[in-house]
Each structure stands twice: as C-alpha cells, then as structure tokens.
Amino acid sequence: MGRGDLSDREWARLEPHLPRNVGRGGRWKSHRKVINGILFRQRTGIPWRDLPTRFGRWKTVYDRHRRWSADGTWQRILRGVQADADAEGRIDWSMVSMDSTSCRVHQHAAGVRTRAPRIPGRRGRPVQHRGDEALGRSRGGLTCKIHLASEGGRRPLAFVITPGQWGDAPQLIPVLERIRVPRPSGGHPRTQPDHVSGDKAYSSRRNRCYLRRWRIKHIIPERKDQRAHRQRRGSTGGRPTGFDSAMYRRCNEVERTINALKGFWAVASRFDRRAYVFHGTVTVAAVRLWIGS
Template sequence: MGRGDLCDTEWARLEPHLPKSVGRGGRWKNHRTVINGILFRQRTGIPWRDLPTRFGKWKTVHDRHRRWSADGTWDRIMQAVQAVQADADAEGRIDWSVVSVDSTVCRADQHAAGARHRPARIPGRRSRPVQHRPDEAVGRSRGGFTTKIHLVSEGGSRPLAILITPGQWGDAPQLIPVLDRIRVPRPVGGRPRTRPDHLCGDKAYSSRSNRRYLRRRQIRHTIPERRDQRANRQRRGSHGGRPAGFDRVRYTRRNEVERTINQLKGFRAVATRFDKRAYVFHGTVTVAAVRLWLHS
C-alpha cells in the first residue's frame, strides 16, 4: 500500500457501495487500484497522463472518474458513506447540533477554461447526455479564472453538501440551494434527514430571504446582521422588524466549516481546479469529501 492509498479498514467501508457491473454483463477492473489512482491524482494534482504505472492505464483511471462524476455515482457513494455514520447517529457521530455554511474560492488553471459547450455522453450507455452549466462554473476575477465551492459542514468537520459555482457569484443566493442538497439517509429507512438543528454562517449570508427560509423550515440560526442592514432596519423604526438574534458562543463554532475547507484544500486538485467540466470538478471535490468521511 502506497502513501495516501486506501487502508483495509477504509476499503472495507467503501467496497459495498461501489457499482458491481459496468452493464450488459461486463465487469469493472479492480476498483481499489483505480480509486487509489484517483486519490493519487487528487493529492498531487498531476496530469492524468503522468499517473504511475502501478495504477494501471491512466485512461482507465480518468474515464472511471469522469463517468462516475457524470452519472452521479460519487454523490451516491458519499450518501452511502454518510449513512454508515448515521447508523451511529444516536452515539453522536454526526453532530447536527451546529451545522455551518461557508464558501471558498479556488483558482482555476488556464487549462480548465475553454471547454466546448457540448453534452457529455457516458460510454456504454444509451442514456441522455449530461447537461452542463453554460458557464462551466468558471468565473473571471481580478486574479484570473476562479471557481467557488459552497459547502455545509457538520460539527465533526465533514461535508454534508457541496455546490460548485463561478468564482464571482455571491454567497447569500447560494444558501438555499446548498442546504437543499443535504440528504443523509436514516438507518431505519424512510426519508433522509435534511434539516439541521442549528445553522451558523457569516454576515455574507445575512438577507431577509435567507432568514425567512430558515424560519419556515424551523431551523434556528446564528448569522450576524450586516451594518447596512441594521441601519436600514433602525431607520424604518417599528416597520423594520425586530433585530436578528445572535448567539456569540455558538458563532465560535463556525471555525468547524473553515477547518473542513482547509482539509479539502489539502488535495491539490481541489485547491487548484484543473478539470474543464464543472461536473468533473464537482466529482473531484466529492471524492475528497468521501475520503474525509472514510478517514474519520
């Protein structure tokens, strides 16, 4: 086993959730070797063609990652791994008491831009082509091409949901979409859990629409009020409504999502985007999140 490869314990937790066949009676090549190759590229950020030969053909590793990113396999694997932790939810392995939301900007390499706007097809399947974002989640900032990762993290510093957008997009409009992506299966069956007990976020998420959404879903929240919003509320007097509550002690736990971002950016392929397609980069970030869940 090389440095950074899946250990036996991690592989035992991951193997039951992997696809069994490629379709029409075909068989996948060794999953463990291919996934170790994907993790090696995640950690080092090298081009796919430069993968060491011990992982097999580089194209096999690349196609496996691209295909599982396109058909949502990585997302299903992440939910399955979360369900394993949910089995011990009563023991506190998933901390729903305080869930934090934040975002981070990743520099997009020059080779990540210029993707042609055409649908991607999954090899060997007669399914509908994968629909792409028209912008491929690549934005222009002062430093060049950038991509932003929005994520929700539970109290144990592990991602619950991930959303990819262009780098110049704001944080407040993405709060509702990223919260709607939380789907943690329950061990006894039924609907997955989607609502945390308490949500923490910085003042970038302070807006009337976000607070209205959180109150409607009965999610208590600690989000500081921006100075201009507070001044506007005070100017309107009694029509401005009551001030937003703020729990300073709970707000100190917002560092948990910042630590989660720090761990995700420990993967060089996440800290710098090299993937042209938005769905492939989403799969890259999801693989890093799956590794954090397996390592915990």
C-alpha cells in the same frame, strides 16, 4: 500499500457502496487499484497521463472517474458513507456551518466548449452539468467557488460549485437543499440540522425567512447597513435578529473542513475543464474525509 492509498479500514467502509459487476466482461474490475489511482491524482494534482503504472492504464482510471462523475455514482457513494456515519452516531447535527472558498482555475481548464458533453453509454446531460462550466473571470484570472455546508465533525455534508464572482448569500438555500442523508432503516432522509451558522455574507431577509419556515435556528450576524435600514423603518422594520455569540465561535469548523478539502491539490487548483468532472473531484475528496474519520 503506497502512501495515500486506502487502508483496510477505509476500504471496508467504502466497498459496500461501490457499483457491482453487471453482466459479462468484468466491467468494474480492480475497484481498489483504480480508486487508489484516482486518490493519487487528487492528492498530487498531476496530469492523468502521468499516473504511475502501478495503478494500471491511466485512461482506465480517468474514464472511471469521469463516468462516475457524470452519472452521479460519486454522489451516491458520498450519501452512502454519510448514511453509515449517521447510523453510528458520528454526525453532529447540532449545528451546520456555511462558508465558501475560491479555487484558481488552471489555464488548461479554460477554453471548454459551451455545449453539453456526450458521455459514452449514457443518454442526456451529466448530472452536474452547468452551461457556464462554473468558470468566473476576475482580476486575478479564472476562478470558481465551492459553497460548502459542514457538520460539527468538520466533514462536508453538501456543496455547490459556482463561478468565482457569485455571491454567498444566494447559495445558502441551494446548499442546504442538497443535504440528504439516507436512513438505512427506512424513512425520509435527514435534511435539517438544529442550527445553521454563517458569517455576514449570508445575512439576508430571504435566508432568515427560509430558516424560520423550516424551524432551523440561525446564527448569522446582521450587517451594519441592514441593521440601519431596519431601524430607519421603525416598527415596520421588524424585530432585531437573534444572535448567539457563544455558538458563533464554532464557525471555525467549516474553515477547518475547507482546509482539509484543499489538502487535495486537485481541489485547491482546478485542473478539470468540465464542471461536472470537478464536482466529482470535490466529491471524491469529501468521501475520503468521511471514510477516514
């Protein structure tokens, strides 16, 4: 086993959620070797063509990652390992922390065509296709942003990829709506934590109303301009927002989750042209964090 490859313990957690061979021809042979190749590229950020030969043909490794990113296989695997962790009581639902991080886009990821890509053997658009390819331009160049929800154990529950110039507050609801941890025993998936925390960037009336409607306690400090606007309106401005400063100290959990994700060079710097492929890249990094904990 090479450095960074899946251990036997990690493979035992991952293997039950991988696609099975269907029909003749052994379509999905050597799952472990191919996934180790994908993880090697994740960790080092090297071009796919430079993969060591011990992982097999580089195009086999790349095609499997691209197909599984397109048809949502990586997302299903992530939910599967999350369901196992929840059944074992390894998910801390007491508080989910929200934050975002910007990723520089490599020059090789620019210049992508705007039309939807065609995936061999699959009809329609990829599951995570974006018309803008989640590319944003700022003074420093091309960037994209990962909006993340992390549970108390410092592992990602859900995330959204957007262009780098998009704000944080409008993405709180889309990220929370992507939290769906299945229950192996049956029933509705687990979607709601007890508390949601975030910095001042997530302070908005829309977000607070959404959390109150779903009976989720929020720990989001109020911005000074919002507080002044509420006070100017007097009794019509509403009551002051509640804030638990003691629990707010746990906001560093999401920062530590982001640091763990950015330990993968292919996440810290985006080399993938297509947004759905980069979404799969971040999902693979999240899967590795879940099975390794």
